[in-house]
Amino acid sequence: NASTSLLRVEKIRWNFCSQPLAIEHLSPDTSEGSSKEDDLSDMIEDIFHDDPIISNSSKPGPRTADSGGKRSSSQVQGRKCCPVYLGGSSAPLGIGTNISPRTCDQLRCTACDFKVVTIDDYEWDKSCDYLFFRNNMPDLNKLKGKLLKRRGGRAYACQCTWRSIQDLTDLKGDQQIRWVCGRH
Structure with a gap:
C-alpha cells in the first residue's frame, strides 16, 4: 500500500x-x-x-x-558492462568487465534515447556534424555517404554523438559521450 x-x-x-x-x-x-x-x-x-x-x-x-x-x-x-568499453573491429564484442575487456554491443544514448550504431572497418568523415546524424539516423544508406574505409576501426554513432575508434577505450575517459550499456 x-x-x-x-x-x-x-x-x-x-x-x-x-x-x-x-x-x-x-x-x-x-x-x-x-x-x-x-x-x-x-x-x-x-x-x-x-x-x-x-x-x-x-x-x-x-x-x-x-x-x-x-x-x-x-x-x-x-x-550490463562495467566498465563500458569502445574499441576497433579487432576488439571482441560482448559484456565488458575489468577482467574481460570487451566492447559493448548494446550501447544506448541517454541524451537522444537512440541505440548506438556500430560499423566495423569504417570511420566517420571529418565533415560530419550534428545535423547530419540528426537527419539521417538510423538509415544506414544515408549514413554511408560520410563513412571512410579504415581497417581495424569501428564507427560509432547515435543521433547526437559520433566517434571513430581504433583501440580499446574505456568510455569513462570521454566525458562528452552519454552512452550507457543497454544490458545484455
Whole structure:
C-alpha cells in the first residue's frame, strides 16, 4: 500500500542519503498505486545496486491477477558492462568487465534515447556534424555517404554523438559521450 511504500522510501533516505529526497509528489493515485510504488522501489534498487549483474525489475513486466505483480524468471536478471568499453573491429564484442575487456554491443544514448550504431572497418568523415546524424539516423544508406574505409576501426554513432575508434577505450575517459550499456 501507499503508506508502506513511503515508509520504505523514508527509511532508505534516512540510511543512505545525505540530502533529503523530494518525495512529496510521489503519492500514488488510487488507480495505479501499485505500479508507481513498484516503479519507485525498482528505481531505488537500481541506484543502490549498480553492479554488472542487476535486476531488470525497472522494466515493467506483464501483470496478471494470479501473478501478484511478480515477474517471470526470464526478466529477473540482466547483465550490463562495467566498465563500458569502445574499441576497433579487432576488439571482441560482448559484456565488458575489468577482467574481460570487451566492447559493448548494446550501447544506448541517454541524451537522444537512440541505440548506438556500430560499423566495423569504417570511420566517420571529418565533415560530419550534428545535423547530419540528426537527419539521417538510423538509415544506414544515408549514413554511408560520410563513412571512410579504415581497417581495424569501428564507427560509432547515435543521433547526437559520433566517434571513430581504433583501440580499446574505456568510455569513462570521454566525458562528452552519454552512452550507457543497454544490458545484455
